[in-house]
Ligand SMILES: Cc1cc2nc3c(=O)[nH]c(=O)nc-3n(C[C@H](O)[C@H](O)[C@H](O)COP(=O)(O)OP(=O)(O)OC[C@H]3O[C@@H](n4cnc5c(N)ncnc54)[C@H](O)[C@@H]3O)c2cc1C
């Protein structure tokens with residue numbers, strides 16, 4: 001069976017959950033091989049992790065020539081690896097940067113590209129959620145090496161022991177690829193909460209919070225959830241843009257989404273409509289968000305959320 | 318200096334969007350407009366021109382799309398762009414991102430007399446397909462640096478610096494013109510066309526080009542040669558109506574806790 005390349009999603013060598021989801025999907029198309037682009041000293045540690053999810057090989061690419069620049073060097077590195085391996089497909093976790101890497105790679109490999117897949121079936125047929133989650137589309141790459149970016153939470157990771165043997169892969173990065181320089185980078189402060197896009201539960205607040213996110217954060221912590229926000233809350237300066245859910249923020253697809261004081265505009269829905277269970281607290285019973293919910297409470301979030309948090313903590317006892 | 322702003326004509330997101338029988342977007346039967354996210358690109362192009370008022374800067378708005386897509390570049394002209402190009406050709410219908418970027422790359426060059434302009438400006442994503450890949454593809458095809466997804470743009474001479482909310486960090490990215498720049502909705506409110514702007518737009522140059530004008534073969538684009546094919550589209554089944562309760566003296570929290578427990582979230 002041909003290899004399927006899966007780009008490992010990691011921060012400083014720490015492998016993120018979407019990687020395991022992609023390895024699980026990759027096994028439907030061929031033999032998963034993971035690709036680690038990073039500090040060579042961290043490759044073995046990453047390999048230990050991914051071999052539990054079916055990675056037969058782990059290609060280790062030193063990022064010394066890559067990490068200082070945006071997008072283009074990564075695409076070159078993957079092109080060179082693909083030229084050697086001739087994979088059945090290349091899968092990348094859907095993130096802003098990875099989608100751009102995939103875009104450049106598709107042109108380089110003269111291959112079709114599918115972004116933001118939420119499922120991949122045998123034979124490479126992908127499912128995408130389109131038009132703000134209002135439609136589902138199935139598609140297939142028909143030319144070259146399918147390049148597919150996959151959204152987090154698209155598959156339940158399935159453990160499957162494999163060799164995970166590390167192979168160093170040397171790449172040559174052209175000067176032309178080193179033209180968009182990362183001049184400075186300020187890593188995001190760890191919140192102690194799960195990553196928004198990966199979280200099983202997301203608790204969001206909107207304009208209805210009036211700028212006080214205490215109740216939203218309290219509920220999030222009681223549920224072990226990530227915190228999200230609407231653009232109105234972000235634009236008001238109440239919470240940084242990185243917490244924004246929606247068309248121009250993050251797309252989330254958790255098991256449970258709790259929308260508090262969020263009206264449910266189409267652009268917000270675009271980022272959360274594929275959540276498995278949706279709950280809302282809003283004082284306006286006409287709020288469009290209630291059209292989406294499995295359970296809704298018409299009420300003031302400043303009283304409902306603290307009471308709910310207390311009730312949850314009591315039940316957890 | 319020349320700036321080419323790429324703007325897309327999209328179906329109105331607040332209307333009823335749908336697909337045709339061949340699984341392409343219905344772009345004729347619904348109201349369309351200049352993608353809201355591309356208004357930010359037009360705005361940043363105009364601001365660049367205004368900030369560097371001692372230079373001669375031409376802002377050209379460029380769109381690829383069906384007949385009605387001319388509205389997208391018209392709006393850009395009304396906002397203040399100097400000239401516009403509408404690439405329209407039956408053969409383009411149903412193109413994937415690969416083919417779209419090919420046509421765009423050729424049109425960008427032609428709009429600038431055959432050479433790459435100093436700045437190719439794009440939006441963050443279209444509001445219909447919203448892949449957010451065309452700017453990177455354009456950079457790849459034109460052999461240019463990509464300085465993309467900017468929330469803040471600064472330039473000095475041929476140097477460009479942007480702030481980007483990256484996936485794990487907030488980054489400052491630097492590049493040298495010519496380059497491809499894309500901006501987010503955090504970059505600053507887009508202006509409304511003024512009455513004067515609307516009147517002035519009527520006299521601004523607007524050209525329509527076909528694939529032949531660009532030297533692109535019809536066989537390189539369109540639905541039938543797309544490198545990815547949509548097999549099926551279906552409206553998402555409506556969510557079954559949920560239970561809605563009114564909170565009275567704390568009853569809402571108790572009911573919600575009960576629901577969450579029944580679903581094993583607590
Ligand atoms: C191009 C474009 C991109 C966009 N991208 C995004 C995006 O990515 N994400 C996004 O979220 N939006 C986005 N928007 C904005 C979107 O259209 C809405 O304006 C926004 O989502 C509204 O946020 P909101 O629901 O918090 O505020 P509002 O619409 O003002 O709703 C506030 C809600 O809170 C309720 N409320 C008030 N007080 C209380 C209380 N005490 N207790 C309970 N409920 C209360 C009100 O009844 C109301 O329903 C975008 C818009 C455009 C044009």
Ligand SMILES: Cc1cc2nc3c(=O)[nH]c(=O)nc-3n(C[C@H](O)[C@H](O)[C@H](O)COP(=O)(O)OP(=O)(O)OC[C@H]3O[C@@H](n4cnc5c(N)ncnc54)[C@H](O)[C@@H]3O)c2cc1C
Pocket residue numbers: 113114115130131137139323324325326342354355358379380381382411412413414415417421438439440441442443445446447448449450451452545
């Ligand atoms: C629901 C849906 C799903 C799709 N899935 C795929 C897929 O998986 N793979 C694939 O290859 N194609 C796909 N397509 C087709 C693809 O979206 C179109 O070819 C489109 O023109 C390019 O992608 P985009 O609109 O997402 O652009 P984006 O990459 O989101 O656009 C970013 C920027 O590029 C510029 N730009 C984009 N299009 C134009 C234009 N026509 N004229 C001027 N400037 C423009 C604008 O500045 C815009 O802000 C899909 C289309 C739809 C409707």
